[in-house]
Amino acid sequence: MAHNSTNNVQIFNKPRVELHLHLDGAIKPxxxxxxxxxxxxxxxxxxxxxxxxxxGYDEPRNLTQFLEIFSYYMPAIAGDLTPDEVVHLVNQGFQEGEKHFKIKARSILCCMRHMPEWSTEIVSLCKKYRNEGVVGMDLAGDESLNCKLNSGHCTAYEEAFKNGIHRTVHAGEVGPSTVVKEAVDVLKAERIGHGYHTIDDFCLYKRLLKLNIHFEICPWSSYLTGACDPDLMKHPAIRFRKDKANYSLNTDDPLIFKSTLDKDYCVVSKYMGFTEDDFMEANINGARSCFLPDKEKEELLMTLYEAYGMVQSTVC
Known part of the structure; x- marks a missing residue:
């Protein structure tokens, strides 16, 4: 079944929240x-x-092949940038053509599974810049090559937990549900990046539903990285929606996937039966689960409630 003909047609003309967007995968060529x-x-x-x-590509590959693409251009943007270069990268970097509002922009610093020696430095940077836009930390990398959790990551995440630094973890993208369990139980993750294979463990899935753990779903990404069944009508997002899970919709790396958030909304509408009500719920979920300071989170939620025509007496 061919899916790549879905066009970037805007089908939800209201404010949107995106939690899972990598800067190095979202900059303009x-x-x-x-x-x-x-x-x-x-x-x-x-x-x-x-x-x-x-x-860029728009036909399915695997996660390892996808991650190899970064080696083509990361040397040009990685390393010691001057303050002016950082400002240029952030201000000019995001893909043009996005119709959704970027209401609040904050940074999450990312550790890599294959580089545990970075993790201690990452959590130190999170503490140092927590009042200057850095709101949390993430753990990413190729689960298909290395699912084992290094003690360096455990130590860093424990330090983050003790210091009130927010935590999200890429888990269950291509790796098994055990990686998700580890992310929640060991790393104390509040959000799970992707998390599709959580549903392979019924008990774990039900427990995370009860805990209200947030899933950062990236539909088009999951198709192009081979994270899920290539038949989008069998995507785990359908299960999340039906079970009223706490999830949001995100692009992941729009530069590489040659997409915008409109593409993801189009995909879930066409192949997974998502409606405008589902989109509103996903964005409210995203706002409630974001890592903004409480006052800014409340402002964000009120912006969405007003735009969606919802009456909300209590902001959670």
């Missing part, structure tokens, strides 16, 4: 070329079209 030239770093191509032939 023009920005990558700019930094490559500015920093004297050779890229595989010197035009937008040429670069996208290496970076």
């Amino acid at each position: 023009e920005t990558i070329l700019y930094f490559g030239k500015k920093r004297g770093i050779k890229l595989p191509a010197d035009s937008v079209e040429g670069l996208m032939s290496y970076v």
Whole structure:
């Protein structure tokens, strides 16, 4: 069944909340070329079209193949950037064509499964910059290559928990439900990045529903990384929706997937039966589960309630 013909047609013309969006996977190709030239770093191509032939794709691969793509352009934007370069990267980086509102932008610093030596430094940076826009930490990486949780990550997440730093973990994307269990029980994750394979363990899934753990679902991403059944009409998001799970809809890496959030909304509407009411619920879930300070979270929720025509006497 071919799914890649779904167009980026906006079908939900109201404010939206996106929690799972990687900066290094959401920048414009023009920005990558700019930094490559500015920093004297050779890229595989010197035009937008040429670069996208290496970076972007719209047919299913596996997660390992997807992650390898970052090696084509990360040298141009990684490393020691000046403050002005960081501002340019953030302000100019996001893909054009997004119709949804970016109501509040905050940073989550990311540890990598294969680099546990980073984790201690990441949590230190979270503590240092917690009042300057950094709101939490994440653990990402290729579960298909390494599911084992290193003690370095455990120590860092324990430190984060003790210091009130918010925590999310990529888990159950391509890895088994045991990785999700570990994320919640060992790392004390408040949110799960992806989490599709949670439903393979009925007891775990029911427990996380009861705990109101948030799932950051990325529909189009999961199709292109081979995280789920290629038949989108069998996607775990359908189960999450029916069970009233706490989930949101996200793009993940729109640069590489050549998409926008409109694409994901289109996919779940066309293949999974999502309605406008489902979209509103997903965005309210996202706002309630975001890592903004309480006052800003309350403002965000009130913005959504007003835009959605909802009467809400108590903000949770």
